[in-house]
Amino acid sequence: MTPTDGQQLTVALSKGRIMKDTLRLLQQAGIPVPEDIEESRKLILESSDRTVRYILSKPVDVPTYVEYGVADVGIVGKDVLLEAERDLYELLDLGIGRCRMCVCGLPGTKGGMVSRVASKYPRIATNHFRNQGQQVEVIFLNGSVELAPLIGLADGIVDLVETGRTLAENGLVIQEEIAQITTRVVANRMSFRLKSEQIDNFVTGLRQVTEQKVQAILGRGEQV
Numbered sequence: 268m269t270p271t272d273g274q275q276l277t278v279a280l281s282k283g284r285i286m287k288d289t290l291r292l293l294q295q296a297g298i299p300v301p302e303d304i305e306e307s308r309k310l311i312l313e314s315s316d317r318t319v320r321y322i323l324s325k326p327v328d329v330p331t332y333v334e335y336g337v338a339d340v341g342i343v344g345k346d347v348l349l350e351a352e353r354d355l356y357e358l359l360d361l362g363i364g365r366c367r368m369c370v371c372g373l374p375g376t377k378g379g380m381v382s383r384v385a386s387k388y389p390r391i392a393t394n395h396f397r398n399q400g401q402q403v404e405v406i407f408l409n410g411s412v413e414l415a416p417l418i419g420l421a422d423g424i425v426d427l428v429e430t431g432r433t434l435a436e437n438g439l440v441i442q443e444e445i446a447q448i449t450t451r452v453v454a455n456r457m458s459f460r461l462k463s464e465q466i467d468n469f470v471t472g473l474r475q476v477t478e479q480k481v482q483a484i485l486g487r488g489e490q491v
């Protein structure tokens with residue numbers, strides 16, 4: 268069957284760090300993925316059976332494409348979702364791209380003392396300190412935020428920590444964990460109703476794969 272535009276599912280994928288693991292899960296779930304999706308410089312690709320169309324986007328833009336409905340579904344980190352605060356349905360945790368959103372700083376500088384914080388995530392940082400009743404000035408930076416406390420721009424940072432290597436190599440420590448981060452599947456609210464069957468199939472396939480992964484890990488745990 269060749270689907271019409273109305274039947275085709277448009278999926279916004281995050282380019283970069285989580286792309287490889289995302290494609291692996293899609294393939295394991297039996298969702299058709301174009302063979303050249305990793306090598307190609309094309310930004311819009313269709314599966315060979317034309318049931319799925321992929322948009323390759325910067326992670327930070329995925330919620331925008333999905334909220335405006337130009338993508339029915341998106342795959343993106345919880346960090347990006349918390350920062351974007353878009354009106355989307357969050358359907359599934361894929362369990363990949365695992366890291367933590369943390370307040371970090373030089374050893375000996377306590378979270379409570381912090382008055383200026385640098386972050387690529389100004390909304391997450393602002394909400395966090397507001398919830399704690401702390402008055403903190405948040406300075407937006409685009410990356411390498413660990414520099415800020417080292418050169419005196421800020422007292423601390425709010426940033427992602429995965430292995431902890433970037434912090435350790437720059438003499439910084441975690442002061443507080445704000446949130447556990449993983450990659451999520453999100454959907455446009457209207458698409459969720461109009462393409463319920465396609466979205467349900469998409470999410471069910473991925474859910475089965477991610478549950479199998481959890482069971483495999485538990486299975487290994489039981490043998491130990």
Ligand SMILES: Nc1ncnc2c1ncn2[C@@H]1O[C@H](COP(=O)(O)OP(=O)(O)OP(=O)(O)O)[C@@H](O)[C@H]1O
Pocket residue numbers: 282283284285325326327343344345346347364365366427428429430448449450
């Ligand atoms: N160590 C990590 N650092 C940053 N993001 C991580 C890390 N581990 C997992 N992630 C996940 O990967 C996503 C970031 O991917 P990536 O670094 O490719 O995007 P980006 O920050 O928009 O990149 P850039 O702006 O450099 O193109 C995050 O949104 C987060 O969900």
Ligand SMILES: O=P(O)(O)OC[C@H]1O[C@H](OP(=O)(O)OP(=O)(O)O)[C@H](O)[C@@H]1O
Pocket residue numbers: 409410411412413426427428429430431432433434
């Ligand atoms: O705990 P780690 O394993 O060291 O990972 C965390 C680092 O990785 C990310 O930076 P990224 O490499 O995306 O570069 P950026 O600072 O330019 O965003 C993040 O912002 C931290 O700096």
